[in-house]
Amino acid sequence: MLIMVEINSQILDKADKKLMYELDKNCRAPSTQLAKKIGKSRQATEYRINSLVKKGVITSFQTAINPHKIGCRIHKIYLKLKNIPEEKTRLFEYLRSSEKVYWMGECSGNWDLIFAFYAKNDYEFFELKNDLISKFNMIIIEEDGQILLDVKQYPKMYFTSQISEPTMFAGEVVINKLDKLDYEILKEIVNNARISLVDLARKIKSTEIVIKNRLKKLKEREVIIQYRIGVNLNKLGLELYKAIIKLDRYTKEDEKKLLDYMSNIPNIQYFIRNLWTIEPELVVNNYQEYYKIIEDLKKEFPNVIRTVDSVLMITDEWTPGFKRILNVNY
DSSP states (O other), X not given: OOXXXXXXXXXXXXXXXXHHHHHHHOTXXXXXXXXXXXXXXXXXXXXXXXXXXXXXXXXXXEEEEOGGGXXXXXXXXXXXXXXXXXXXXXXXXXXXXXXXXXXXXXXXXXXXXXXXXXXXXXXXXXXXHXXXXXXXXXXXXXXXXXXXXXXXXXXXXXXXXXXXXOEEEEOSOOBOOOOHHHHHHHHHHTTXXXXXXXXXXXXXXXXXXXXXXXXXXXXXXXXXXXXXXEEOGGGGTOEEEEEEEEESOOOHHHHHHHHHHHHXXXXXXXXXXXXXXXXXXXXXXXXXXXXXXXHHXXXXXXXXXXXXXXXXXSOOEEOTHHHHGGGSOO
8 A cells, every 4th residue: 555645846856855855864964975875966965954944844854862772661651641732832831841752743633742751760750740740630631651661763754655674762771871961062062963063073173083982883783763853743734643553463473474564654753652551643635635644544454453542643752851861871
């Protein structure tokens, strides 16, 4: 099954789509390398990148840092909220300013808000969760939580319909020992992944060769997962849906078949495994397209899938906590 995503041709041409796909695989790739991939000159490629940023299509150049490889586990909370605007604003401001929340998404559907805490252990998460519920109990109708196991991150295949292998995020918790220089490097590149080695070395008072070697080791230890781009889907006329799927069974064979099936849908952006659910995220033109993908999925795996809760992601934002996670161990 192949669902084609129609992207606003007034904003992106074929070369732009290929460029966005390549940038999401590795946005630190040199302009000369990207130019060869899209069949343009270096100057034309750099112009296209700058233009996409100026138009607001590319929102960020992100270094994907794995909390599970620096001793933290990711916990997720789902909230159904009362429609009290001033309390919603207060809740969102609380989460955005929290040092323990690194991602949040407002949504429409079975849940109104989903966000992720990072914590060193379950006790720390327990305290964070209780503090949140007590502060905002007057607005919370219903809550649920999940422990994140792992995530398969797919390059933005909806730009090219080119099926590609995903990259693993989260996974087993490991405490990699990092020093001050490692953390200084990570703080600088977390939201500025295309910064040059020259500029990065100057900022943290080191040398290019030292920085290059440190970045290589951080990737080898899976502290750095990928260098990706943030994309404003609204600018392209696209929508992001999250399917929260409860399972009747999930044997190793079922898991492989389901993963293989989902991996061949170019719309998929993430395949998330929680302790009790799985969550594929899909980029589509509209709800009808998303509905067809999910109905086909249910028909293909009738004995595996019990229920599917769907939410339209209205916002998808990294908070300051994403950067402050780098202060956990140092």
